[in-house]
Amino acid sequence: MKNMLTLQFRKSRLTFLVMLGAVLLSVPAAMLFHPRSMTGPEAVNLAMLFWALAGLPLAIMTLAGTAGSDAASDGARAAEQPLPESQYRQVFSALAAALAQAALLIAVVYALMGFSLPFDRLTFVNTHVARHYVFYAAFLALYGFTLSYAFRNAVAGGLAAAALLGLTAVPLLSAALFQQLMLKLIPLALLNTLTGALALAGALFALRLLCRAYARREARAAAKVLLASLLLVAPAIPPFVGLAVLNHKAADVTWPVYPLSLSFREPAGTSDVMLVQKPFTGEVFLIDEEGRRAVVFPDDSAGGLPNYFFPVPAFVRGQTMSAPDGDVWVYCDRYDKPGVLMKGSAAAGLKLRAVLPDSWRADFVRGKVPGIAERRKDGFYYAQLPSGDAPVKWESLATAAREAAKPWLTGTGPEALMDAFLRSSLAGAPGVAVLSVDRKTVTAGSRTWTVPGALGPKSPLIGVKLKDGINYIVPAREGKKEVTYICPPGGKARKLWNDYFRLGANLWAAPDGTLWGYNRKSRITLTVISTDGVSKKEFDSPQFNILTRGGRSIESFTIDNVLRGLTTDGGDISLVREENGALWFTIGNSYLVRTGDDPNGPYSAWELPESVRDRFWRSTLQPTRDGIIISAMDGVHFMDWEGKERKL
Amino acid sequence: MNPDILTAKDLRKAFGRKQVLKGLDLSASKGEVVGILGRNGSGKTTLFNILMDLTAMDSGSVEILGSGPDGSGRLRGLIGYVPEKPAFHQFMTVKEVLDFRAGFFTRWDMQKAVELCKKLELDGTAKVAALSKGNLAKLAWITAVAHNPELLLLDEPTSGLDYLVRDHILNGLIHELADGGKTIIVSNHRMGEMGGILDRVCVLGNGVISAQHSAEFLTGEVFKAGVRLEGRAPELDGLIPLRSAGAVREFAVLGRGTLEKLKLEKSFAGADISPMPLEETFKVLLGE
Numbered sequence: 015m016k017n018m019l020t021l022q023f024r025k026s027r028l029t030f031l032v033m034l035g036a037v038l039l040s041v042p043a044a045m046l047f048h049p050r051s052m053t054g055p056e057a058v059n060l061a062m063l064f065w066a067l068a069g070l071p072l073a074i075m076t077l078a079g080t081a082g083s084d085a086a087s088d089g090a091r092a093a094e095q096p097l098p099e100s101q102y103r104q105v106f107s108a109l110a111a112a113l114a115q116a117a118l119l120i121a122v123v124y125a126l127m128g129f130s131l132p133f134d135r136l137t138f139v140n141t142h143v144a145r146h147y148v149f150y151a152a153f154l155a156l157y158g159f160t161l162s163y164a165f166r167n168a169v170a171g172g173l174a175a176a177a178l179l180g181l182t183a184v185p186l187l188s189a190a191l192f193q194q195l196m197l198k199l200i201p202l203a204l205l206n207t208l209t210g211a212l213a214l215a216g217a218l219f220a221l222r223l224l225c226r227a228y229a230r231r232e233a234r235a236a237a238k239v240l241l242a243s244l245l246l247v248a249p250a251i252p253p254f255v256g257l258a259v260l261n262h263k264a265a266d267v268t269w270p271v272y273p274l275s276l277s278f279r280e281p282a283g284t285s286d287v288m289l290v291q292k293p294f295t296g297e298v299f300l301i302d303e304e305g306r307r308a309v310v311f312p313d314d315s316a317g318g319l320p321n322y323f324f325p326v327p328a329f330v331r332g333q334t335m336s337a338p339d340g341d342v343w344v345y346c347d348r349y350d351k352p353g354v355l356m357k358g359s360a361a362a363g364l365k366l367r368a369v370l371p372d373s374w375r376a377d378f379v380r381g382k383v384p385g386i387a388e389r390r391k392d393g394f395y396y397a398q399l400p401s402g403d404a405p406v407k408w409e410s411l412a413t414a415a416r417e418a419a420k421p422w423l424t425g426t427g428p429e430a431l432m433d434a435f436l437r438s439s440l441a442g443a444p445g446v447a448v449l450s451v452d453r454k455t456v457t458a459g460s461r462t463w464t465v466p467g468a469l470g471p472k473s474p475l476i477g478v479k480l481k482d483g484i485n486y487i488v489p490a491r492e493g494k495k496e497v498t499y500i501c502p503p504g505g506k507a508r509k510l511w512n513d514y515f516r517l518g519a520n521l522w523a524a525p526d527g528t529l530w531g532y533n534r535k536s537r538i539t540l541t542v543i544s545t546d547g548v549s550k551k552e553f554d555s556p557q558f559n560i561l562t563r564g565g566r567s568i569e570s571f572t573i574d575n576v577l578r579g580l581t582t583d584g585g586d587i588s589l590v591r592e593e594n595g596a597l598w599f600t601i602g603n604s605y606l607v608r609t610g611d612d613p614n615g616p617y618s619a620w621e622l623p624e625s626v627r628d629r630f631w632r633s634t635l636q637p638t639r640d641g642i643i644i645s646a647m648d649g650v651h652f653m654d655w656e657g658k659e660r661k662l
Numbered sequence: 663m664n665p666d667i668l669t670a671k672d673l674r675k676a677f678g679r680k681q682v683l684k685g686l687d688l689s690a691s692k693g694e695v696v697g698i699l700g701r702n703g704s705g706k707t708t709l710f711n712i713l714m715d716l717t718a719m720d721s722g723s724v725e726i727l728g729s730g731p732d733g734s735g736r737l738r739g740l741i742g743y744v745p746e747k748p749a750f751h752q753f754m755t756v757k758e759v760l761d762f763r764a765g766f767f768t769r770w771d772m773q774k775a776v777e778l779c780k781k782l783e784l785d786g787t788a789k790v791a792a793l794s795k796g797n798l799a800k801l802a803w804i805t806a807v808a809h810n811p812e813l814l815l816l817d818e819p820t821s822g823l824d825y826l827v828r829d830h831i832l833n834g835l836i837h838e839l840a841d842g843g844k845t846i847i848v849s850n851h852r853m854g855e856m857g858g859i860l861d862r863v864c865v866l867g868n869g870v871i872s873a874q875h876s877a878e879f880l881t882g883e884v885f886k887a888g889v890r891l892e893g894r895a896p897e898l899d900g901l902i903p904l905r906s907a908g909a910v911r912e913f914a915v916l917g918r919g920t921l922e923k924l925k926l927e928k929s930f931a932g933a934d935i936s937p938m939p940l941e942e943t944f945k946v947l948l949g950e
Binding site: 016017021024025089092093095096097098099100101102103226229230231232233 | 676677714716717718720733734735736737738739743745747748749750751752753762763765766767
């Protein structure tokens with residue numbers, strides 16, 4: 015074998031030395047002739063980048079291709095086959111020499127780059143290629159050699175190898191890009207390993223079969239060539255199957271339809287339904303705890319080759335708002351469709367009430383009369399949401415052409431105009447209080463409270479329903495401190511907390527009315543389990559201020575003890591329910607936890623479905639009265655307050 | 663009887679739909695020189711390639727010096743092979759070829775190789791690319807015998823060589839090898855020039871060894887009979903019509919027994935009978 019290797023090296027010595035010389039010469043060339051904007055080392059790095067992305071692949075194709083076609087040539091066969099070495103070993107020695115030469119060229123380029131890759135300066139695709147460079151190079155060398163041997167032609171073999179590499183790598187790159195930017199739907203590491211093993215083992219076995227068919231002229235040569243062809247194409251199968259599985263799984267992915275913006279004016283969402291989208295099929299539907307669905311947009315998967323290689327989500331945005339008659343108003347807008355305004359329920363279905371063909375965004379307005387404000391290309395419009403089947407009548411609030419030139423920050427632009435409109439619409443509505451201009455008095459209907467130093471005179475105060483009726487939470491300043499007052503329905507305003515809290519900013523209401531928020535976090539160390547293994551991670555744990563429906567205040571409540579007992583990478587922690595002193599929290603997309611009011615007391619923790627745990631970059635949970643609706647990778651689930659879970 | 667060095671049984675080989683070997687049997691004992699006689703495309707090179715373990719047989723068995731073909735190339739280490747068209751790496755010199763080959767054969771005798779170069783007047787510093795056809799043949803001979811194989815396979819070993827080289831090889835090398843007790847299987851279009859050293863000639867036709875004769879038989883028991891014959895010739899095994907000119911006809915007579923029977927035939931009374939030259943005998947065997 016050593017003799018054969020020596021021979022093969024000698025045969026390709028000239029080609030190899032020319033290539034090596036070109037690589038080495040590019041260093042002084044880059045140092046001498048680089049542009050002024052670049053330093054010498056940067057120019058060398060750029061030259062090496064050229065070698066890595068274009069020069070080396072071509073060099074590898076040339077070395078492997080010529081070695082393969084030469085091994086199959088009549089001259090080499092006549093000169094080498096009578097030697098007492100197996101014909102496969104003879105061919106393999108030529109391949110080994112080509113691989114060694116390719117490896118040497120790569121090593122030289124790598125050395126000239128200072129044995130480091132500039133990952134921080136590479137685009138995603140280049141980073142991915144760099145990480146798998148050795149595999150791609152080995153693939154090109156192995157396939158270039160084998161196919162050139164099969165075709166007895168270096169050019170045809172090299173081009174076919176490049177085509178097969180593209181066929182194998184492109185779906186892998188697509189899947190990797192998708193998984194990095196979107197969701198981890200398939201086991202990519204396994205897929206890469208399987209593809210690599212198939213490519214390397216398959217090509218070697220194919221070469222052996224071709225050798226038996228061509229050199230040894232064994233019986234059933236056509237079958238062997240056919241099998242070799244299948245083996246050579248086989249590595250492209252897992253990536254395409256992986257991509258097909260990814261597409262299939264992507265079609266099941268659900269996530270909530272998020273509103274375009276979250277602000278004080280956001281109407282209290284509907285509590286027992288979730289507006290869900292299947293981003294990769296375009297389907298949008300309203301779903302309740304029983305799994306009943308009402309379709310907003312039907313499934314209209316785009317299909318087509320580009321979408322197959324990279325499923326693109328539709329990103330529907332929208333809002334829901336409860337109607338006085340118990341129905342739900344739904345506004346949905348998809349970038350490629352006219353917006354729709356619908357009304358109905360998950361059980362009975364939704365009825366289209368208006369098409370918003372030119373909608374940029376729209377907001378439900380929970381004012382004196384529920385309405386919808388819409389931003390169109392030419393301005394702002396408003397319509398009351400009618401009861402019954404009465405048509406939706408739009409009125410123009412402002413035209414963009416006239417107002418657009420006015421900057422938003424001056425408070426005179428169209429956005430500010432709409433903001434002001436929404437505030438004024440809210441003011442005076444049932445359950446909404448306003449602050450006097452002197453910031454001393456809070457008024458809601460006929461009720462008035464005195465809150466000295468109240469903050470935020472322009473923002474209407476949305477009331478929260480506790481057991482004693484509608485209460486208003488008012489942040490205020492006391493000297494240098496910020497505090498929070500509560501204005502109850504049957505008494506004077508009193509100080510609730512010695513800290514700043516404002517509903518919608520750092521204070522939220524659970525579906526049962528419990529208020530919770532936080533200003534501070536304590537740093538704790540958590541055990542994290544991820545695809546990279548188990549590790550420790552520093553995590554900020556909120557210190558909650560809670561106001562129960564019964565009016566009981568709990569301050570600086572932490573769940574540090576709970577977090578330390580779980581394996582989670584954290585995520586948003588939300589209080590979702592309070593009942594008889596027991597508190598329910600969701601931790602990221604990982605756990606539902608029930609604790610007592612003693613932070614160090616016993617607790618129960620239930621893992622959320624596997625298909626949602628640590629899979630999304632933001633919460634996909636919708637707390638309801640009876641549990642949590644969970645939009646997950648494989649559809650919509652429901653978990654009740656005892657941790658019992660079912661798929662809807 | 664010397665032990666068999668080579669035994670091939672029921673060899674079959676097809677290329678696509680073309681069946682080249684159809685159950686060929688062949689054997690050669692130690693020290694025997696066997697000529698394989700066959701027309702172009704009869705399967706001689708295929709047979710040699712199978713014996714060299716270069717081409718896989720479809721079925722049958724081969725045993726050479728106790729080993730069989732297994733694709734490992736081990737068998738080729740035991741055989742000296744002179745192909746019809748010798749080929750070496752063009753970039754090497756003669757000396758480099760010898761050095762390179764020495765790395766593959768455990769019994770390689772470099773001194774013998776160098777001596778053969780001198781004897782055959784082959785310059786060790788000459789580039790292969792610059793070698794004439796004759797010198798390439800010489801180099802092939804040297805590389806075939808330098809590792810002292812017990813069996814030599816010679817595929818058209820003198821094809822295309824001029825008289826002097828042929829003489830070198832035939833009267834020098836082959837005789838030396840045969841005298842040294844080596845077993846030699848040789849195919850040659852001009853088998854006549856090999857006549858003196860052959861022990862046996864096998865006729866390869868229709869994918870099998872269709873006939874085989876000892877050297878004694880071919881040189882002493884094949885005759886040519888010329889006769890004026892009006893009617894049909896008698897039907898005798900071993901009587902082969904060669905040519906005719908009117909009533910004058912010529913026959914080849916294979917075997918002394920056939921000749922005796924022929925002499926009893928009235929129609930052959932007065933026939934002109936003479937021993938057939940070896941070259942002509944091979945033509946008869948080839949059916950030319």
